[in-house]
Structures are given as C-alpha cells and as structure tokens.
Amino acid sequence: METIRAHVVIDPLTRIEGHLKIEATVENKKVVEAKCAGTLYRGFEQILAGRNPLDAIQITQRFCGVCPTPHAIASAQALENAFGIMPPDNGRVIRNIMQGANYIQSHILHFYHLASLDYFRGPDVPPFIPRYESDYRVPQTVHDQLVSHYVQAYQIRLKAHELSAIWSGKMPHVASMVPGGVSIIPRLDNITTSLWRLKELTDFIDNVYIPDVMTLGEIYRDCFQLGIGNKNLLSFGLFDLDAEPDVMKRKRFFPMGRMTKGKIEPVDAQRITEDVKSSWYDSPSRVHPTRGETMPNPVKKGAYSWLKSPRYEGEVYEVGPLARIAMAYERKTNPKVVQLVDSKLQQLQLGPDALYSVMGRHLARALECKIVADEISSMIMQVKLDEPVCTNHTIPDSAQGMGLWCAARGALGHWIEIKNGKIARYQAVVPTTWNASPKDDKGKPGPIEQAMIGTTVEDTENPFALARIVRSFDPCIACAIHILEPGKSLKKFRVV
Numbered sequence: 001m002e003t004i005r006a007h008v009v010i011d012p013l014t015r016i017e018g019h020l021k022i023e024a025t026v027e028n029k030k031v032v033e034a035k036c037a038g039t040l041y042r043g044f045e046q047i048l049a050g051r052n053p054l055d056a057i058q059i060t061q062r063f064c065g066v067c068p069t070p071h072a073i074a075s076a077q078a079l080e081n082a083f084g085i086m087p088p089d090n091g092r093v094i095r096n097i098m099q100g101a102n103y104i105q106s107h108i109l110h111f112y113h114l115a116s117l118d119y120f121r122g123p124d125v126p127p128f129i130p131r132y133e134s135d136y137r138v139p140q141t142v143h144d145q146l147v148s149h150y151v152q153a154y155q156i157r158l159k160a161h162e163l164s165a166i167w168s169g170k171m172p173h174v175a176s177m178v179p180g181g182v183s184i185i186p187r188l189d190n191i192t193t194s195l196w197r198l199k200e201l202t203d204f205i206d207n208v209y210i211p212d213v214m215t216l217g218e219i220y221r222d223c224f225q226l227g228i229g230n231k232n233l234l235s236f237g238l239f240d241l242d243a244e245p246d247v248m249k250r251k252r253f254f255p256m257g258r259m260t261k262g263k264i265e266p267v268d269a270q271r272i273t274e275d276v277k278s279s280w281y282d283s284p285s286r287v288h289p290t291r292g293e294t295m296p297n298p299v300k301k302g303a304y305s306w307l308k309s310p311r312y313e314g315e316v317y318e319v320g321p322l323a324r325i326a327m328a329y330e331r332k333t334n335p336k337v338v339q340l341v342d343s344k345l346q347q348l349q350l351g352p353d354a355l356y357s358v359m360g361r362h363l364a365r366a367l368e369c370k371i372v373a374d375e376i377s378s379m380i381m382q383v384k385l386d387e388p389v390c391t392n393h394t395i396p397d398s399a400q401g402m403g404l405w406c407a408a409r410g411a412l413g414h415w416i417e418i419k420n421g422k423i424a425r426y427q428a429v430v431p432t433t434w435n436a437s438p439k440d441d442k443g444k445p446g447p448i449e450q451a452m453i454g455t456t457v458e459d460t461e462n463p464f465a466l467a468r469i470v471r472s473f474d475p476c477i478a479c480a481i482h483i484l485e486p487g488k489s490l491k492k493f494r495v496v
C-alpha cells in the first residue's frame with residue numbers, strides 16, 4: 001500500500017498559556033512523529049544572577065501570572081534550605097491555603113476557559129468565535145448549560161483569587177511570602193471571610209465543575225482512549241504537613257513519588273538532569289540543575305524548542321494532576337481519593353486505566369480540585385491567631401538550596417547557589433518543562449510528544465485530536481524575550 005504522508009503544524013496552539021508550536025508527521029492517518037516546541041525564550045535564570053537572594057521570591061513569580069504562588073513557595077523553600085531555617089506551623093499552614101486557592105483558580109481556568117471549547121461550540125460571538133470545526137457532539141440543553149457555566153467560572157475564579165489574597169495580600173503575584181514563612185498576621189476576619197468564599201468554591205466544584213467533566217466524559221467516551229502517554233508519573237508532593245528540614249523526607253498531603261510500570265518509587269532529586277540536544281542552548285547537556293546553565297543559541301542545528309528536556313535517571317516523566325491523583329489512588333493511603341476516583345469511574349463504567357488519557361486528565365484535575373478545596377477548609381481551622389508566622393533568617397555568604405513543590409501543573413523545582421551573599425546561580429525546572437519537553441539526547445520524545453504519537457488524525461487539515469491531547473496537559477509556556485526561528489512548515493493551522 002502506498003504511504004500517504006502529511007506534515008501538520010499548529011502554530012501557535014491557542015487557549016494555553018504561553019506560546020507553543022505543535023508539529024506532527026502523519027502517515028496513513030496515524031501520527032508517527034511529534035514535536036512540541038516552546039517558541040518563547042525565558043531567560044529569567046540570567047536575570048536572577050547577581051541579585052540579593054531575597055529577590056528570587058518576587059522575580060520567579062513573574063515567570064507566570066497563573067502559577068506565581070508555587071514559584072513563590074519553591075523559591076522561599078530553596079532559600080530556607082540555604083539559610084537552614086523552617087517556617088513555624090502558622091507559616092506552613094498559611095502557605096498551604098494560598099497554594100490550595102491557586103490550584104482551584106488554575107484548574108477551573110483550565111477546564112472552562114482553555115479546554116472546554118474543544119468540546120462545545122459556544123454562541124457565535126467572541127470569545128467563542130473565531131473557532132475551528134470539531135466533532136462537537138453535545139446536545140443543545142447541555143451546550144447552553146456549558147456556556148452559562150463558562151461565564152459563571154469567571155466570577156468563581158475571582159473568588160479563588162480573593163481566597164488567596166486574604167492571605168497573600170494580592171493576586172496574582174503574592175506579596176506575603178518571605179523566607180521562614182509568611183508576613184501576614186492572621187486575624188479572625190481572615191478566617192471567616194476565607195470560609196464563606198471556600199463554601200462558594202466548593203459548591204461550584206461539587207455541583208458544576210465535576211458534573212460538567214462527567215457529562216463531557218459520557219459524551220466523549222473515546223477521549224478516555226486518546227493521548228494515553230507513557231504512564232511514567234512524577235510528583236514532588238503538595239501541602240507540607242510537618243517541618244522536617246529534608247524535603248525528601250517531609251510529610252506531605254500528596255506525597256512525593258514517582259510511578260514506573262505501575263509501581264510507586266521514591267524520588268531522589270540528585271537524579272534529575274536536563275538535556276539540551278533538541279533545545280536552543282549551548283549549555284552543557286544532561287547535568288543536574290545545580291550545575292545547569294542558560295546559554296541561548298537561537299540558530300543551533302537540530303534544536304527545535306526553548307524548553308530543555310528534564311529527565312529522571314534519563315527517563316521521561318509526566319507531571320500534573322494525573323500524576324498526583326493516580327499515585328494517591330495507587331498508594332491507597334488517602335481513602336477519599338480512592339473513593340472519589342472509584343465512584344466516578346464506576347459511574348462511567350471505566351477502570352482506573354482510563355485516567356491515562358485526555359479525558360482522564362480532565363477528570364483527575366476536577367477531582368483533585370475538590371480534594372484540595374476540602375483540605376483547605378481543614379487548614380483554615382488550623383491557623384492560630386496569636387502564634388508566630390515566620391522564622392528569622394540571616395543571608396549566608398555562600399550556600400546552596402533546593403525547593404521541591406507541586407504547582408497545579410506538576411512537579412516544580414528551584415535550585416539556588418549563593419556566593420558573596422548574592423545569587424550566583426538560579427535554575428528552575430517547571431512542570432511544563434517536563435510535559436512539553438522536546439526529544440532528549442537519546443532521542444526519546446517528551447510526554448506530550450509521546451501522547452501524540454500513534455493518534456489517528458482523520459483530517460490533516462483539521463487536526464483537532466492533537467489539540468485536545470496537548471491541552472489536556474494544561475501546558476504553560478511562560479514568557480520572556482520573544483525569539484522565533486522561522487520554520488519550514490508546509491501548512492499552518494490557526495486553532496482558536
């Protein structure tokens with residue numbers, strides 16, 4: 001049989017954060033090769049060099065307006081690790097509340113305002129037009145409900161931002177994060193005004209968000225078989241439960257861990273490296289972030305992305321809600337996760353393997369949103385009005401520090417090296433660097449690339465299945481200087 005080959009380019013892929021270009025080689029309607037390219041240069045790591053270490057908490061938050069909170073926390077934790085201090089209980093708990101609120105805001109943003117238009121048309125007015133044609137299948141009544149929830153979700157996200165701002169001073173970009181804890185002095189009205197906002201958020205998650213994901217799951221059952229991925233999962237864990245100085249031993253609500261071939265394994269941060277063979281950098285390849293460098297070269301041969309390729313022991317790992325939920329489900333130590341996942345999958349008459357898919361990622365994200373919201377309600381009650389929120393610090397002349405945390409989109413690591421009291425080196429490995437990474441030095445494609453390979457593309461003029469796969473990872477290609485290398489694409493698609 002003659003092979004029919006097509007080259008598909010989606011550039012930029014819209015309704016994500018940042019700028020991402022997707023390329024796929026399709027042979028006889030199946031994707032045989034995929035490329036995921038971050039087209040914006042970041043360069044923050046260079047901005048940080050030479051500055052006061054305390055600036056890192058504010059500057060790294062500017063990576064992104066959607067996930068400033070986890071960058072503030074990972075950065076504060078890297079400083080605490082370097083300074084040899086830990087926050088008191090109040091500081092730890094208040095950080096958890098801020099982070100939880102940011103998860104809720106981010107997950108609802110992703111489902112309604114970024115991903116849901118892959119599944120329903122919306123009315124013929126902006127922001128629903130221009131649109132691309134897809135296999136929209138929702139009946140009119142469901143459609144109208146989704147449109148109304150789409151609009152309602154804006155107000156709800158505002159409530160989630162407010163819930164954070166009660167503790168963080170403002171959102172986005174938190175003002176109260178300091179090494180050793182937080183700078184906000186809690187009062188009774190912080191607690192009461194948090195509780196009523198959380199109640200509204202929980203009502204929305206329980207009665208609107210999760211039911212909408214379930215409805216789309218029923219209608220688009222085939223999306224539980226789409227974009228499966230390589231099933232290697234990694235999480236650095238979420239919500240500190242104690243003040244153990246060693247982050248790899250610290251107790252977390254979602255524990256740190258990784259899963260390969262269905263087995264949970266521990267994480268040793270020393271085994272993380274970043275490859276740059278396919279990235280526009282001349283920096284040394286396959287080195288640990290503590291030795292990582294950022295030397296951009298926009299004309300490097302063979303490279304196609306501004307993202308590096310983080311790997312754990314040279315292996316490719318998916319990060320994000322699916323990683324946290326699938327591992328919590330597998331560990332069986334959190335009965336609520338097991339009960340929620342089982343009940344929703346039973347309702348859909350699916351097994352746990354269905355989580356590894358486009359719709360499985362949406363479901364994992366929605367269920368995590370509920371679990372996080374419930375956990376915040378207990379954390380709000382743990383705040384002690386007359387106890388300290390922060391531990392004092394002194395900046396050492398020279399030290400190294402590491403902060404490992406989980407942003408909404410997955411495992412996040414910050415590494416700092418201090419010399420002469422200033423930042424000598426700062427490296428961050430963010431969730432989307434894992435998920436949207438290009439091929440590594442051994443030619444292994446990144447998680448999103450692997451999830452695209454093997455996909456059936458019925459119409460190469462309209463590759464909406466690929467857009468659905470990429471968006472299910474909730475990618476965020478955070479911003480800095482814009483440098484674009486002109487590509488040699490045969491066809492371009494603008495997906496709105």
Ligand code: NFE
Pocket residue numbers: 017063064065066067070071106407408409410412430431432433476477478
């Ligand atoms: Ni810009 Fe982020 C999250 C972090 S993404 S959204 O969540 O860290 O890689």
Ligand code: MG
Pocket residue numbers: 045427428429430
């Ligand atoms: Mg980096």
